[in-house]
Amino acid sequence: MDQREILTRITAMVEDxxxxxxxxxxxxxxxxxxxSRLSALERELDQCWDLLRQRxxxxxxxxxxxxxxxxxxxQVEGYQS
Incomplete structure (x- = not known):
């Protein structure tokens, strides 16, 4: 997944x-x-932001x-911004 795809996914998840x-x-x-869905979405968002930062x-x-x-x-849930 490239940077643009990650950002598109993040945008969609933020809207959700x-x-x-x-x-x-x-x-x-x-x-x-x-x-339950919100909690799962928050975890997935954390992972996407982390992946974007890594890239x-x-x-x-x-x-x-x-x-x-x-x-x-x-691993990524405990990170501070």
Whole structure:
């Protein structure tokens, strides 16, 4: 996945996240399914942002950005911005 594809995917996921949050706020119900989907989406977004940062860092330091790999969500969730 190249940088443009990652950014396109991030944009789509952010839109999905916004819709889910709006849905949860407007329904006022428990929304277990929506909360579960939102949690999974947040983890996937963290992974995409991490992959994008890896690719940019590799490019900046003259390495092959295609060698960047998706890291486990358990690893990237704890990162600070």
């Amino acid at each position: 996240e916004r819709r889910l949050r709006d849905s949860l706020a407007s329904t006022g119900t428990d929304g277990d399914t929506e909360r 940019r860092a590799k490019t900046e330091f003259g390495e092959n950005p295609d060698e960047a790999a998706v890291r486990p969500s358990s």
